[in-house]
Amino acid sequence: MYRRSSRKIFWFFILPFVVYFSLYTWNWRTGILDRFATKIGLEYVGWILVPGEWIQKKSTSIWDRYLYLVDVTSKNAALNIQLHEMRIEMVRLKEEAAQAERLRYLFSFAPPHGWTFQGTRVMAHRLGPNAGLDTILLDKGLKDGLTSRIPVVTPEGVLGRVLRVSEHFSTVLLITDPNSRIAVVCTQHRTPGILVGSGSGEPLRILYVPLNAAMNEGDILLTSGLAGIFPKGLPVARITKIVRSNASLFKEIWAEPLVSMKKPEEVLLLFHHPASTGEDEGNGPIVSLLKEG
Amino acid sequence: MVQFLWWFGFTLSAIWLQKFFPGVDFLVPGLLICLQEKKYGLAGWMGFVWMLLQEGAGGLSFGPGLLWYGGLVGFYLIFQIFFEPENIFFVIILSAFLGMWHFTVANIMALLQDVIPAQWTLLRESAAMFILFPVAWRLTHGLYRRWVPRDPT
Numbered sequence: 377m378y379r380r381s382s383r384k385i386f387w388f389f390i391l392p393f394v395v396y397f398s399l400y401t402w403n404w405r406t407g408i409l410d411r412f413a414t415k416i417g418l419e420y421v422g423w424i425l426v427p428g429e430w431i432q433k434k435s436t437s438i439w440d441r442y443l444y445l446v447d448v449t450s451k452n453a454a455l456n457i458q459l460h461e462m463r464i465e466m467v468r469l470k471e472e473a474a475q476a477e478r479l480r481y482l483f484s485f486a487p488p489h490g491w492t493f494q495g496t497r498v499m500a501h502r503l504g505p506n507a508g509l510d511t512i513l514l515d516k517g518l519k520d521g522l523t524s525r526i527p528v529v530t531p532e533g534v535l536g537r538v539l540r541v542s543e544h545f546s547t548v549l550l551i552t553d554p555n556s557r558i559a560v561v562c563t564q565h566r567t568p569g570i571l572v573g574s575g576s577g578e579p580l581r582i583l584y585v586p587l588n589a590a591m592n593e594g595d596i597l598l599t600s601g602l603a604g605i606f607p608k609g610l611p612v613a614r615i616t617k618i619v620r621s622n623a624s625l626f627k628e629i630w631a632e633p634l635v636s637m638k639k640p641e642e643v644l645l646l647f648h649h650p651a652s653t654g655e656d657e658g659n660g661p662i663v664s665l666l667k668e669g
Numbered sequence: 670m671v672q673f674l675w676w677f678g679f680t681l682s683a684i685w686l687q688k689f690f691p692g693v694d695f696l697v698p699g700l701l702i703c704l705q706e707k708k709y710g711l712a713g714w715m716g717f718v719w720m721l722l723q724e725g726a727g728g729l730s731f732g733p734g735l736l737w738y739g740g741l742v743g744f745y746l747i748f749q750i751f752f753e754p755e756n757i758f759f760v761i762i763l764s765a766f767l768g769m770w771h772f773t774v775a776n777i778m779a780l781l782q783d784v785i786p787a788q789w790t791l792l793r794e795s796a797a798m799f800i801l802f803p804v805a806w807r808l809t810h811g812l813y814r815r816w817v818p819r820d821p822t
Contacts, residue, residue: 388746392739400732400781409724409731417725424684502691502790503684505798506727506734508775510787513726539728547728554785575787 414542422515422545425499429515460531471563471598471609491607493644494520499545501639502576509539510553510576516645517544525605527646533611533634534558534599535643551612552576552637559602560612565590568600569629571612576637580613582629589627593618597631607646675817676715679809684722690801692794694723697741697767698806702813704745705754716742733778740770755810760803768799 403409500513516522518541526538528548536550549556552573560571560582567589569582585591595615601608613631621628676699683695696719703712720734727733744766745754752759772795779786 388743392743396732396735396739399735403731407730413721413724413731413734415725417721417723419725421684421722421726424681425688428685428688500688500691500726503726504687504723505692505694505697505737505771505774505794506723506729507692508733508778508786509728509784510790511728542725547726549728554787573787575790578787578789 414540418513418540418542418545418547419517421503422499422513422517422542425513426515429497429499464531467611468609490649492647492649494647495642495644496520497642498640509555510550510573511539511547512536512550512640514538514546514548514643514645515544517542517546519543521647522546522645527606527610529610529644529646530635530640530642531644532636533613534606535635535637535640537605538645548643550576550637551580551633551635552578558606558612559600560597561600562591562595562597562615564592564595567591568602569597571597571631579616579630579632582615582631583626585627585629587620587625587627591615591618591627591629596634607648671817675813676711680719680722686805690797692771692790693797693801694737694767694771695801695805696723697738698802698809700738700741701745701760701763701806702810704742705810712742729778729784730782732781733774736774736777737770740774741767744770757803757807760806764799764802764806767802768795771795771798 399409494516496514496516498512499515502511503513512535514528522538522541524538524541528535528537534551536548536553536556538546539549540547550573551558551571552575554573554575556571556573558571559568561568567585569585569591572581572583574581582591582597593615596611597613597615599606599608599610599612611634613633615629615631617630619628679699680696683699686695687693700712700716700719703709703715716738720738723737724731724734741763744763748759748762752762772791775786775791778784
């Protein structure tokens with residue numbers, strides 16, 4: 377009797393536990409199952425979502441074209457695109473003007489490397505029970521030249537960075553995830569800090585800002601470019617609250633993302649091209665993508 | 670053929686529903702139905718395919734999918750001794766377990782993979798899983814009974 381029950385315990389609990397952790401540690405060392413799941417799982421999920429996206433897009437398009445005001449909608453969309461482009465251009469020019477002022481006093485100046493944009497669609501947000509992280513699914517992958525760590529932005533600011541990539545699809549870690557860390561500086565005083573997420577819908581936190589450092593509520597935070605993932609000068613967040621802590625050497629600072637994290641539909645991928653002049657930055661792809669839609 | 674088409678359509682619809690309910694698994698009622706119908710071979714194959722899809726779409730390294738579906742199968746095998754598996758109370762107890770299991774698996778994986786879990790988001794997803802699972806199961810079960818003929822055995 378005792379032998380039978382101990383055998384049952386072995387078959388139902390101990391053996392599955394041992395098999396699971398053997399698989400887990402083997403994958404942790406080799407990454408084979410990760411690559412397999414990404415190649416097969418992410419790819420198939422992406423393809424499953426594609427027809428639905430198409431139906432949704434077509435039905436919305438029919439509604440917009442035939443039941444709503446035809447010209448006003450298309451003109452409004454075009455103007456919105458123009459407005460977004462002007463906004464990002466304005467932030468870039470402002471940052472460049474401020475940078476030029478500072479660099480006038482310096483002897484050596486390394487020109488920023490060129491970056492190009494590519495537009496893409498968001499297919500889903502935090503898909504499935506194993507999402508774990510605050511992520512979105514994009515309809516671009518390895519075949520489009522994507523690799524992990526590629527910055528993902530919208531005309532309003534930084535959204536996150538590419539985390540996993542399959543042949544045609546990829547997942548993006550959003551800046552609201554607690555595992556996201558971005559080196560930032562505030563526009564006005566150039567005070568550096570590390571921007572950390574606190575979960576979806578929660579305010580962002582800025583760490584390691586000394587008590588005597590200048591930083592005000594309402595200041596815009598820009599990427600500092602120090603980590604080498606994001607280009608310097610992209611707007612990320614706006615400071616909402618600053619508290620001077622008595623127990624810490626650093627200020628407690630909260631911020632809100634400039635990008636609406638609710639339902640981004642189209643985003644921009646930033647590709648680093650050290651050799652390019654950067655003349656065509658921000659042109660084309662997103663506009664053509666939106667026009668296609 | 671009907672079986673194949675049914676499970677194919679179910680998989681497509683469930684993944685589509687997951688797009689609208691972040692963090693909720695709509696494939697898990699299918700696995701429960703396979704177990705309730707005592708189609709253990711089919712449960713194994715479908716479970717493997719669904720685990721692969723969920724692992725691929727997820728943000729963490731390989732592991733949570735296996736633990737998630739393994740937990741469901743373990744719970745089913747133990748509690749079917751005490752309850753009638755097709756009884757709605759069994760399904761409600763199972764949905765409570767799945768709600769807690771979702772939170773537990775995410776935290777275990779976060780600990781093992783050295784990532785920080787967003788606890789409030791996980792709690793919201795666990796609550797959604799608890800509420801939506803019985804509804805999803807009832808709907809899936811009803812459609813399955815309507816469309817898929819029972820084995821003569």
